[in-house]
Amino acid sequence: MPQAKRSRRKEARPEEIIDAALAEFAAVGYSAASMAQIAARAGIARSTIYLYYADKEALISAAFDLRLGQAFAAAGQGVALSSGPFREVFHEMLTLLYTRIVKSDALVLLKVLVAEGRQFPQLLTRYHDTALNAAMTMLTGLLKQGLARGELRPDVMGYDIKLVMSPIMLAAIWHLTFQELEPIDLAHYIEGHVSFICDGILTR
Amino acid sequence: MPQAKRSRRKEARPEEIIDAALAEFAAVGYSAASMAQIAARAGIARSTIYLYYADKEALISAAFDLRLGQAFAAAGQGVALSSGPFREVFHEMLTLLYTRIVKSDALVLLKVLVAEGRQFPQLLTRYHDTALNAAMTMLTGLLKQGLARGELRPDVMGYDIKLVMSPIMLAAIWHLTFQELEPIDLAHYIEGHVSFICDGILTR
Amino acid sequence: MPQAKRSRRKEARPEEIIDAALAEFAAVGYSAASMAQIAARAGIARSTIYLYYADKEALISAAFDLRLGQAFAAAGQGVALSSGPFREVFHEMLTLLYTRIVKSDALVLLKVLVAEGRQFPQLLTRYHDTALNAAMTMLTGLLKQGLARGELRPDVMGYDIKLVMSPIMLAAIWHLTFQELEPIDLAHYIEGHVSFICDGILTR
C-alpha cells in the first residue's frame, strides 16, 4: 500500500526543492535564479523553502551534495568490467563517462562553477576533488593498466591526464552552450575521441 | 601637442568602462555584476556609464564587439608563416592559439556564454560564428594542408575538428575556474597536446 | 466574530493604497507622485505596494476603476425622484451633481486627466465614456423631459449640452485649484446656475 499522499510529499520535499533549484540554475544561472521561480517550479510557497534550507547559498550547497552524491552512487564500477585490449576498455569507459557527464543533470554544477565559482570556493574545491578527480583517477588507472599490459607508449604518463579528458569537457560545455547552434553527434564524436587518443598513445 | 586632459579621457572612457565591466563579469558573472561595482572599478560615477552605453545589456554587447574585434585584429596571419613539417606548424599554431585564447581577456566572454548565454542568443551566435569558427577553420586548414602533403591519415578529416581543439577549451575553462586549485603548466600541456594528437593522426 | 487583524488588513490594503495614491496624485500630480510618498501615506513599505499593483501605471488605472465605480454606485437614481416643474427638478439634480462631483474624491481623476491625460489615452476614453457621458446623459434626459412638458424652448436641444454642464466643471476645476485664493459659495453658485440657465431656456 502506498503511503498517504501528504506524508510521501513531506519526505520528498527537500529533494523536490533541489530539483527545482537546479532546473532554475540551469536555465538562468545562480545569481539570476529567484527563490520565487524555484518555489513555483517546486509547486510550493516561497517561504516553505526556508523550512528546509537556510538561504539561497545553502540551496546550492545542498544541490551540489545531492547531485555529486547521485553521480557517484552509480559510478566507479564500470572500470573493472572489461579486461580486453586497451582500446576496447577505453571505448567502454568513455561511453560511460560521456553518458554520465554530458547527458547528466550534474552538468549544471559545472556551469554554475564556471560562471560563478569564485563566489563559492568550497564548492569549487568539492567539485574538483570529487567529480573531476574521480574522472581523472579513472582515466589514470586505465592508462596504468594499459601501460602494464605493454599496450601504451611509456612516456604517456608524463603528460597531463586532462588532455585525455578534454574532449569530454568540450562536449559538456558545448552541450550546455552551443548545442542548439551546432549539435554534436555524440556517438561519432566518441569514435573520434578513441581514434585520436589511442592511435597516439598506443605503441606500434 | 597632446590634447587637453578632459578630451583625452573622453576618448578613452568607452574602453575603460568595457575593461571594468569585463573585469567585473570575470569576477562575478553578468547577472551578479552591478553597475555600481563596474563604475567603481572604472573610477567614475554610476550614471557616467549611461553616457556611453544605454543599459547593462548594451555593455555586454559592446564588450563582445571590442574583445572579439581585438582578438581578431592580431589573429590569422600566424598560419601561413611556417611551411615546415606538420608537427612543427601545428605546434606553432597551438602555441599561438593558447596564448591568444587561454591567456586572453576574451576568455571572459566564453565564461559569460557558458553561464548565461541563453539570455543572449545573439551573443552566442556571434561568438560561435566568429571566435569558435575561426579557430576551427584555422585548424581545419592546417589539417588539409598536412593531408595534401601526405603527412596525415586520410580518415582524419572524417572526425569532428572540435576533438583537436578540445584541449584548448579545457585549458581555457580550467584557467577560469580551477587554476588556483590546480594550476596547469601550459608549456608542458601544449607538448602533450601536440604529442597526443599528432602521433595519432599522422600516417606511419 | 471579527477576523484576525492580519487578514482584515489584507482585505483593506488595496483600497488603502489607492486612497493614498489618489491623495498623492491630488497633491502633486501623477508624474511627480513618488511610490515612496504613496507608501508613506498608506503607512506601509514601498515594496508592499507591488504586492497589489504591478507598477505605478496599474495603480492609477486601479484608482480610476475604484473611484469611477464608487461614483456610479450611488448615482443615477436621483433623476426620477421629482416630477415637479423643470426648474425644481433641475435644481435638485444640480445639487446632486455638485455634491457628487465637486466635493467628490473622484475629482482628482479629472485633474490627472487634464494634466497628464495624453500619457493615458485609455483612461481619457474611460472617463469620457463613463463619468462625462453619464452627466451629459442625465442632463439631456432632463431637458427632453422638460421639452415634452412644454416648459422649454424648442431650439434648446440644438445646442451643446456641455453648456449646461459647464458651471459644474468650472466649479470643479476651481475647487481643485483656486479654492484657497477665492472660495466659491457653492449654494449661492448653484442658485445662479439654475437662474441663469433656466431663465434662458424656458419658454415665456
Add this chain to the structure above:
Amino acid sequence: MPQAKRSRRKEARPEEIIDAALAEFAAVGYSAASMAQIAARAGIARSTIYLYYADKEALISAAFDLRLGQAFAAAGQGVALSSGPFREVFHEMLTLLYTRIVKSDALVLLKVLVAEGRQFPQLLTRYHDTALNAAMTMLTGLLKQGLARGELRPDVMGYDIKLVMSPIMLAAIWHLTFQELEPIDLAHYIEGHVSFICDGILTR
C-alpha cells in the same frame, strides 16, 4: 538691414527656450518635462538653458511672465469697441475671449496650474490675479454697462460672474483634454453660450 544671424539668435534665445519649455509642458506636464527635451526642442545644449534660467522652476516662472504678458499686450481694448445692444457686444467679446483663451498658447498655463499648481502658489496667485481677474473684470464691466442701459435684469449682478465665464473654461479644459475624443464646434458653441446666457439674464 537685418542683423547678423548670430546676434539675432542671441537676443532671441530666452524666448526660444520658453517656447520650447511651454511646448514640452503642454505635451507632458511640468514634472514630467525634462530639461533635455526642452533643450532638444530649442535646438541647444542642455547646459545652455542654465545661462538664462537658474533652474527648472525659474523656467516655468518666466514662462508665466512671458505668456501672461503677451496675452495682455493684445487684450483689453476689445470691450470699448462696440456700443450696440448688449447681446451684440457680448457676442463680440465672447468671440474675442474664446479666441484669446481657448486657442491660445497660454492655455498650457492653466493646464499646469490645474495639475501642479499647489507646488507653485505664487504662480497660482499671479494667474488668478491677472488672467482670471481680467476676464472676470471685462465681463463684469460688460454686465454693468448692460445694466446701466436697462437691458439686464437687476438681480444679475448678485450672482457669481464665474457662471458667465464657465462655458469658456469648459471649452478650454475640453480643448486640452478631450478634444480628440469629442471635438467641440466652437462657433456653434459660442452661439449657444450667448443664447443660454443672454436669454437668461436679459429683462423682457
Add this chain to the structure above:
DNA sequence: GATGAATGAGCTTTCATTCAT
C-alpha cells in the same frame, strides 16, 4: 556665450528573507 562631460540624488522596481497565523 556655449557646450560636452560628469555627477549625485532620487526614482521605480526586484528579491531574499522574516514572521504572524
Add this chain to the structure above:
DNA sequence: GATGAATGAAAGCTCATTCAT
C-alpha cells in the same frame, strides 16, 4: 509543517544640475 503578507536592502536607470574647456 506550510503559507501569505510584509519588508529592507539594493538593483538598474533617469535627470536636474555643475563645471572645465
